Amino acid sequence: MDPHLLRTFTAVARLASFSAAARELGYTQSAVSQHIAALEADLRTELLTRRPVAPTPAGARLLEHARPLLLRLDAARADVLRLAAAPPGRITLAASPLAAACPQLIAALPATGVTLRVLPPARVPAAVAAGDCDLGLVDGLAAPSDPLRLPDVAPLQVTGVAEEELAVLFPAGHPFAARHSVRLDDLADARWLDAPDVGLPLTTGRRALRYDGTDLHVLCALAAAGHGLVLLPRPVAEAARAGTAVPLAAPRLVHRTELVAPAGPSGAAAALAARLTAGSPS
Known part of the structure; x- marks a missing residue:
């Protein structure tokens, strides 16, 4: 399956509109219709009803596969680009709201060079995997010293940062x-x-x-x-x-905070990761 067609399909399904998907993706509405038709021809089944626009049972099943597949593609691209080159000294750190309030994070942040982006917890690993952020902090409930159960969105390093009552x-x-x-x-x-x-x-x-x-x-x-x-x-x-x-x-x-990072962070990202995880829980 062509990933470009999958991206169009997921956009139409999410927005429930061919025209809205065309605006978001920068295509004409005719091109979006052609993408959906080509994907349906490839899979030999209808994926979307037209009035209203909604996934068919086959389309809903395809969405379950398409979202993690597209995220994996974004993660692979981001991983290669990180190896190619990254602007030195500038870091974007994603954090869930409660992780952003962690005293250990606040103490570890340098005075300059970091953009802190607060996101819902479920979006943090995907933001790091796709290369939108260099590092991420997620949080949740856990038994003491037990790791969080994070979605398998890409090969990411996960390290405990803090545990709080x-x-x-x-x-x-x-x-x-x-x-x-x-x-x-x-x-x-x-x-x-x-x-x-x-x-x-x-x-x-x-x-x-x-x-x-x-x-x-x-x-x-x-x-x-x-x-x-x-x-x-x-x-x-x-x-x-x-x-x-x-x-x-x-x-x-306990309330557990964990750092998610791409494999082998370097430069300023590696330095900040080391500061965040210094004295981390097991």
């Missing part, structure tokens, strides 16, 4: 706000803020208000105002200017 942020008048610690089992019926791009994922409790942003101050303000509880790294929760942070006693989990 967890805390639940309560509004000041909450019955549990006066406790010294709390267990998640105690909060089985609690309402939690649904913040997929910034909050730590939980499978317990009920979902309250959904927050689609990445600003930690807004997330903490929503929790403090009683719109739902939120689980955070203890330093972040205690630094919030509203609400009450109560340490999590059980289950035994």
Whole structure:
């Protein structure tokens, strides 16, 4: 299959529009239609319905394969370009919102030469693999010293950076706000803020208000105002200017931050990676 046709197909499916895909890709609408027709002829099946524009069952299955395949191609291109040459001394570091608040990151950043790009956690490994960023920091829940489960988007080096205790942020008048610690089992019926791009994922409790942003101050303000509880790294929760942070006693989990890097980073990227991972957890 021609990767150019696959890119056109994924754009049309994502935007649900031939014309919008043509604008995004810089093609004419006729060229986009020809790409889809050629791909359907190659696979001998219809991939998109036209009114409305949506993947057929075969198209949905192809999308499952196309996205990681195209990302792998981008990663291969980026890897070769890194070997060819990179502007010395300038680094773009991608970080999820909670990873960007990690004290170890803040202490390791040089005064100049770095662009910090805050992205949703799921997008960080792909940004590094595709060469959009030189290094990345991701975070999540884990048992102490256990690595995070990251998507296999490309051959990337993954190193632990930090592990922090967890805390639940309560509004000041909450019955549990006066406790010294709390267990998640105690909060089985609690309402939690649904913040997929910034909050730590939980499978317990009920979902309250959904927050689609990445600003930690807004997330903490929503929790403090009683719109739902939120689980955070203890330093972040205690630094919030509203609400009450109560340490999590059980289950035994930590907030883990990991560095993702292409194989063999060099120059300024290698220096920053070494600073970030100095004294890293196992």
